[in-house]
Amino acid sequence: MDLWRAMGLEGRRVLIIHHDDLGFTEAQNRAYLALGLPTGSVQTPGAWAPQLRAHPGDLGVHLTLTSECDVPRLRPLTGGASLRDSEGYFWPTREAAWQHVDAGEAEEEFRAQIEALRALGVEPTHLDTHQGTVGRPDLLAVYVRLALEYRLPCMIPDVVEAPPEVRAKLEAFVAQTPLPRVKLVNHYRADPATRRQLYIDLFSGAGPGVYHFIHHAAVATEEGRMLPSWRERQADFEALQDPEVKRVLGEFVPLTYREVRDALRRYL
């Protein structure tokens, strides 16, 4: 089945504007609350997650297996030894996580992260993945199984570093579910100085499809400027308030994961 067709979105230009990494710092939550855009996902191990308690937005769980900044650094919610480095924090890189993480311990951690958002009075509308760490085939299988069990759409990351036959098997596994696939747009690393124009050009020229547009907006407060990529995050925050960017994005059909979830649940 094709969920987009069932939702009447086939052949249209559809946009989910997605705020990654909420709950991690005050600066990122501040940007989310200031922008007023509904969709994003929360790192529930982050100490700022409770600021979004019972928030009526369109919030998912940003499933986390890495903590890439020197500070602030996050720890797993569960006890799995394979989830943590020698200091007790999540692994600092995706590669280190892929080298060490046990899929069973990751599943327990993912469940705890999902339940942590629910405990804050937020029913998740979707799942996604911090730094694409679910791209390891066995982790992707866990992730898709959890999405089906919780009846939630999940953002399937583009890059699965796996041999072609493993990848084909995973693709087939996802394809036999009603989980929809999005076109990912992610320019986290793009030059902050030209980011506004990049977004204008990119979205002006985009054809039909359902786009999941990842941004990382944060306010450049003293705390926010401690993030290594604060200029990139500030550029997203400013671009999303730019009149021309807003005009170009406004030409898409806006979509929330809540709508996707509710449509999906008719088939799950």
Add this chain to the structure above:
Amino acid sequence: MDLWRAMGLEGRRVLIIHHDDLGFTEAQNRAYLALGLPTGSVQTPGAWAPQLRAHPGDLGVHLTLTSECDVPRLRPLTGGASLRDSEGYFWPTREAAWQHVDAGEAEEEFRAQIEALRALGVEPTHLDTHQGTVGRPDLLAVYVRLALEYRLPCMIPDVVEAPPEVRAKLEAFVAQTPLPRVKLVNHYRADPATRRQLYIDLFSGAGPGVYHFIHHAAVATEEGRMLPSWRERQADFEALQDPEVKRVLGEFVPLTYREVRDALRRYL
């Protein structure tokens, strides 16, 4: 034995200036790094603790069983069910912690918090207690036992809410150890507007003794102003840079917990 006498401090006016709650927010760490005063204690469940990795200061473990702010909120490092509220965080008040916390689970948590600082390359110089939660008699016993085991001085909180006979027993237990007792000075709740003068008056008039002067300095950044008591914390930050306050504090013999620890270890 009397450690102060052994250290040649008897009859003198001696001062430990102690920064509480490090590692919790960027604003508090920022104040610690700006003031340049060596002594403080770290909440190792805080996401900003790694900023103090291998710091050469005089740092102890601020043993934590409560997380009193709405945000940021901290979770226990260990799995004990009695340590957490329904959302999975530390209890919001000392009273709730005292009602629920199991002493065995608290001990496991305290050990994990101590080891977490060591994992960051900081050998703790002392132990103290966030919000005085070790004041419950069985928790105080755990706390003193851990101090003796780790051969660390520990700040014994003033208030032990217990029947007189229990209190007398605990006092006798502490008195038979070589752990030294300090005179606590804590004016966390005092009016920020008059705090500078309060400190001047208080310390100008202080007689001989070893004072453990608790302050809560934080910089009033956007993140810092999210703390309910940010004005009190800002007042401490400003007072400690005030020339007259510095002059008055400068009339004491300065003492670090590192010196106390090293002296204590001759008797432990």
